[in-house]
Amino acid sequence: MKSPTTPxxxxxxxxxxxxxxxxxxxLDQSDEIQAHGPITQEISFGSYRPxxxxxxxxxxxxxxxxxxHVDTFR
Structure with a gap:
């Protein structure tokens, strides 16, 4: 199982x-998990960053x- 801080x-x-x-x-959820502790209710899990x-x-x-070669964010 992945660690909750694995991007x-x-x-x-x-x-x-x-x-x-x-x-x-x-998507890195480290900040959200650290701020909220164990998940006991619905929370935002962050957003994807290009x-x-x-x-x-x-x-x-x-x-x-x-x-x-065709990456739009390079």
């Missing part, structure tokens, strides 16, 4: 005007070379 990431790819585009996001896909590659060891 989550996602990469979204789409075609716009016949061109591939992509964006990467990271991050370069190259950063996700560096942090995970996964490779997305085609998506890094």
């Amino acid at each position: 989550f990431w996602k990469i979204v790819a789409w075609v716009e005007d016949r061109q591939l585009k992509a964006a990467g996001f990271v 991050r370069p896909i190259a950063e996700t590659q560096d942090r995970t060891g996964l490779q997305f070379p085609e998506l890094v």
Whole structure:
């Protein structure tokens, strides 16, 4: 099971005007969990922040070379 302070990431790819585009996001809930303590009621779990896909590659060891090239947040 993941630690509650482990960031989550996602990469979204789409075609716009016949061109591939992509964006990467990271969600880190550390601040919210620290501020609220154990979850006993519904709380906001934070928001996704745009991050370069190259950063996700560096942090995970996964490779997305085609998506890094079309990253909208690079």
